[in-house]
Amino acid sequence: MPYRIAVIPGDGIGPEVTAQAVRVLRQVSALDPGLTFEFEELPWGTEHYLTHGTMMPRGALDYLKAFDAIELGAVGDPRVPDDVTLWGLLLPIRQGFDQYVNLRPVRLLQGAQSPLKDRRPEDIDMLVLRENTEGEYSGKGDFLYPGDRQMEMALQTTVFSRRGVERIVRYAFELGRHLGRSVTSVSKGNAMNFSGVFWDRVFREVASEYPDVPSRSYLVDAAAMFFVQDPGRFEVVVTSNLFGDILTDLGAGIAGGLGFAASANLNPERRFPSLFEPVHGSAPDIAGRNIANPIAAIWSVALMLEHLGHPGWSALVLQAIEVAIRDGERTPDLGGSRTTDEVGRAVAQRLAKLRPG
16 A cells, blocks of 8 residues: 655745755655655645635645645745734644654764864764654643733743653653663753752653663753754753744754754654655745755655655665766755755655665
8 A cells, every 4th residue: 555645835935946856866765666645735824824824724634644644845925914824824733633743853964064163973962852742832821911011921831741741751761771871851940940850850750761772861951052062972862842843943053054853743642644745944045046955854754754654765865865966967056056855855766766676
């Protein structure tokens, strides 16, 4: 049976980079007749909002349940406030499908350049696990006394549940044990005297069940400093929604830029489809110019292949990316002159040369 993949190109450069991600999956299928995909493109995003008043149609989640995975390009458009676009599409999918693991590799690929002096690929190689359904992005809160210049206030409620914290921390330790890597928790328990203290306590409790997995904890400000000064000390990192969002953009920066920032939004129990995406945003200033870097989108389908149970092909896609970069197949953000389409084609061609057997 073919895998059914929902493709939501979305806004800005989203359609351009998802086209290259789909190209690479089609190449995988061409090289492995036993691994096939059916793609359905869904025209959801800002244009849908401007026409219908919603980012995706009513019943969208019920429709998506039939798919094996979702590939998302980007959401965001200057014509609509960012909170409307984000809460109208991406966050409802993450929460509605209980995609509580946000996995973002922070890895310096062969051929890529870090802005950190003399860093090699083995110096920057971590997996950041971000709790993806609650925390600071729970969506709970209120505006009080709107319009009152003295009394007006905004309340943003952070939600940390025992179930939510424990399952992401346990996932981190299981991954650390599987990979033979240490696990580092990042929080702000000294100042966030309820949610931060709670996170730290649950982390210690779960860590005690994994004596074979080295573990440590950092405050988020110290962790940000060490991401830059000594990224090699991090292997598996687990943190909350907000801190993970910030640290992974920093991680993308030290690994060569947002053009390398891939993400998997996972429902590990597979009760719902998982979603895969680049995290560079919609970049409306370069949309339509065929110069956007598609590497993050292509890397996201490597994560998809891993999740679907094909780690060999996942590794080959990543290897093909590295070979293409080393061969000078780079978009302008990486100092090259190749187009989005040319880089996608180059990765697909390298993949054909690397095929097993």
